[in-house]
Amino acid sequence: MRIGIDIGGTKIAVGLISESGQVTKRRKVKTDAHKGYPGVRDQIRGLVAALLSEAGAGATDVGRIGIACAGQIDHATGKILFSPNLNWTDAPLKHDVEEATGIQTFIENDVNAGTYGEWRFGFHREASNVVGIFIGTGVGGGLILNGRLFRGSHGVGGELGHTTLNPFGYQCRCGNRGCFEAYCGGSYIEERVRQRLMQGYRGKLWDIVEGRAGSVHVGRIEEAYLLGDDLCTEIWGEVVEYLGAGLQSVANLINPDLIIFGGGVVKGTQRLIDEALLVMKRRAMRASIAGLKIERARLGDDATLLGAAFVKDE
Numbered sequence: 001m002r003i004g005i006d007i008g009g010t011k012i013a014v015g016l017i018s019e020s021g022q023v024t025k026r027r028k029v030k031t032d033a034h035k036g037y038p039g040v041r042d043q044i045r046g047l048v049a050a051l052l053s054e055a056g057a058g059a060t061d062v063g064r065i066g067i068a069c070a071g072q073i074d075h076a077t078g079k080i081l082f083s084p085n086l087n088w089t090d091a092p093l094k095h096d097v098e099e100a101t102g103i104q105t106f107i108e109n110d111v112n113a114g115t116y117g118e119w120r121f122g123f124h125r126e127a128s129n130v131v132g133i134f135i136g137t138g139v140g141g142g143l144i145l146n147g148r149l150f151r152g153s154h155g156v157g158g159e160l161g162h163t164t165l166n167p168f169g170y171q172c173r174c175g176n177r178g179c180f181e182a183y184c185g186g187s188y189i190e191e192r193v194r195q196r197l198m199q200g201y202r203g204k205l206w207d208i209v210e211g212r213a214g215s216v217h218v219g220r221i222e223e224a225y226l227l228g229d230d231l232c233t234e235i236w237g238e239v240v241e242y243l244g245a246g247l248q249s250v251a252n253l254i255n256p257d258l259i260i261f262g263g264g265v266v267k268g269t270q271r272l273i274d275e276a277l278l279v280m281k282r283r284a285m286r287a288s289i290a291g292l293k294i295e296r297a298r299l300g301d302d303a304t305l306l307g308a309a310f311v312k313d314e
């Protein structure tokens with residue numbers, strides 16, 4: 001069997017996984033992010049030990065630990081070069097987990113792991129050129145090209161969320177202006193709406209959130225848009241147009257067989273993807289989207305665990 005671990009900024013998920021890809025035992029805890037890298041490293045050690053003892057298994061029963069983590073990974077050393085949401089630089093995670101557990105460990109970027117997990121276990125490798133687009137607080141992208149995970153020359157390719165949709169556009173947290181993520185990431189969309197509420201905007205949205213700007217989220221923005229709220233109609237329209245334009249760029253550049261959409265914003269909205277696809281179809285060159293299949297992610301959080309546990313270090 002294998003162990004898959006997904007280190008997020010707020011939660012760590014761990015799963016014991018059979019060779020056929022069944023998650024047989026799982027645990028989830030809050031990330032001790034405030035304790036920095038050493039604290040989280042010790043949490044991972046403890047979680048692996050707890051999972052093994054619950055399963056009545058030992059280190060020799062586990063072929064591999066796969067860890068998914070947001071950020072840039074050096075695959076040669078298994079170091080996390082930079083993880084903005086955990087605030088780590090040069091964290092020697094592979095070395096430390098191998099030393100603590102005696103189990104061969106592999107580190108992968110979380111969106112790459114999620115894309116690979118969906119492709120292999122959710123879609124059974126049915127397409128060979130696949131783009132995974134995960135829209136949550138930010139926007140992550142993963143690429144399967146010619147049936148292999150594509151990482152780029154230095155392992156940090158596929159950063160779809162930080163491709164530029166508008167060079168004069170909104171400020172992104174990466175430092176660039178007008179990123180895909182700055183237009184389509186949930187936290188950015190919500191922040192724009194919240195600011196307008198703070199500035200005194202009142203409309204149907206105000207009633208929906210009962211006057212609490214803090215409880216604005218993308219699902220409520222969609223609800224207000226569908227009721228004709230002016231602000232939400234304006235912001236929704238902007239998101240749809242930019243998301244559609246981003247998808248058109250992806251389609252023209254990659255000519256994929258399949259795009260898989262996942263993440264909290266995709267799950268929490270009904271019409272966002274369908275409306276953006278209409279924009280993509282309007283903008284894309286016809287041959288670039290011929291036969292393109294669009295699907296929602298099928299495995300939820302398990303995709304990342306499975307992907308981390310099984311992605312090949314090729």
Ligand SMILES: [Zn+2]
Binds near residue numbers: 163
């Ligand atoms: Zn950016």
